[in-house]
Amino acid sequence: MKITCIAFLIILLLFIPTLITGNSDSNKKLHLCQKVEATAATKPSANNDAHVLLAHIQHSDSNADKQLATVSTAVSHAIQMSGQSIECRYRLLSAGEADPLAPQLTAQLPVAYLLLLGQTDWQPLLFAETELTGDKLLARLTEQPAVVQDLDDGNFEGLTQAATGSTTGHWLVAFLDPKDAQLSSKTRILTGLAQSLRPLHVSAARVLLTEASHATAARFGIAKPNSLLLFRSGAFYKLPHQLHSWRLVLAFARHGYSDAKKFPVPAAPTPFDHAVDAVVAFLLSFNGVGVSPVYIAICAGLFVLMACIIAVCLCAGKGLSKVTKTD
The missing domain is CATH 3.40.30.10 (Glutaredoxin)
Structure with a gap:
């Protein structure tokens, strides 16, 4: 009996320092x-x-x-x-x-x-x-800190390659109001999302809704700021969340998109498209300043006629070139 008690005391004495050390380590961590x-x-x-x-x-x-x-x-x-x-x-x-x-x-x-x-x-x-x-x-x-790209009409397609197979990876794009008082906070959140999504080859970017990005916003039907789009493999998805719900955004970008509606990416505007838009805007600028609608219609018709003549000439030139090579 005495031997048992002595053995118990020895074990207890050996175990007490362990308990003290363990609690100390726990407190240090806390x-x-x-x-x-x-x-x-x-x-x-x-x-x-x-x-x-x-x-x-x-x-x-x-x-x-x-x-x-x-x-x-x-x-x-x-x-x-x-x-x-x-x-x-x-x-x-x-x-x-x-x-x-x-x-x-x-x-x-x-x-x-x-x-x-x-x-x-x-x-x-x-x-x-x-x-x-x-x-x-x-x-x-x-890791190197992630960078949020600024996109506009001039570089959107070149960087994202959204309509040509997304060879630069996937993209999470936020359309933001440049006058928003919370712009810096939202950009910080977007940077954090870019860091978290980097292992999935998802880059993050923002499009400030200004005149320089008007064509891009119109291309994807963006009517109001704080819209989020995810671009993957030639298609895009509209996120039903905003940046402040970043956990939901993360879940959508990782796997939630597979249950969402997929939209085909519209073709990037060509220089001819930009020219047509410029002419239309120019003609509309005369509306309401005393210029006859008939005059506007005639100008528009002449422009379309000139465009058709140029297109025919280009096609004819290509055909003549092929015939010459054959001869």
Whole structure:
């Protein structure tokens, strides 16, 4: 009996340090992220020699402690695997409080932002899952930041090749209002989506609805801003979501498009199309300023006649060239 008690005491003495160490490690992970106030949340690291991860968590969420522990564990894992310094911060936001970095994301908490060493722009870490893992954070530290392309009538087809087989990959394109007060926030969200969709060869771009992109907007029937289109393999899909619902956008771009209606990509406007549009706009500009509709109709008819003559001449020239080669 005495031997049994002694053995039990020895085992207990050996096990107690393990319990203490385990709790200590757990507390270190839990407190790895430092709480910051709004004024200090978005400032770079004081010593400017580390990456900065900023997590926004809803204060009233019953899982706030669990989410904070998940972020801390992810940061700890990334530090161990990469050997790089990462400063972890977190803010507890009240329900309905605006996110200082992207108000559009207020309803999407929790969310995390990453400020890479040497950079000045916070990148949102957008994932379909609600939890951030160490492997995903580690991947972001080693990847080059994604770039959101600006598209207009002059470069849309050349970059996306939407009508010619999408040889440059798939594209998620947002049509935005350049005067929107939330333009910078929406662009930041779009950048985060580009980073998350990069493994699927999906690039992200924005089209600012100005005169320089009028033909592109008309080509795809864009009547209002904040429209999202996904281009894949010569077809496009209209997303029923907006950028602030980024988790739904991610799900659609990954697999949800397969259940959505597919639209064929209209052919890119030719120089002749642009010429016709210019002439029509020119003729319409006379409407209501005292010019007879008959005169406008005659001018339009002459233009069409000239276009037909040019087309016939071009076709005849090609035919003559073939005959000459045959002889």
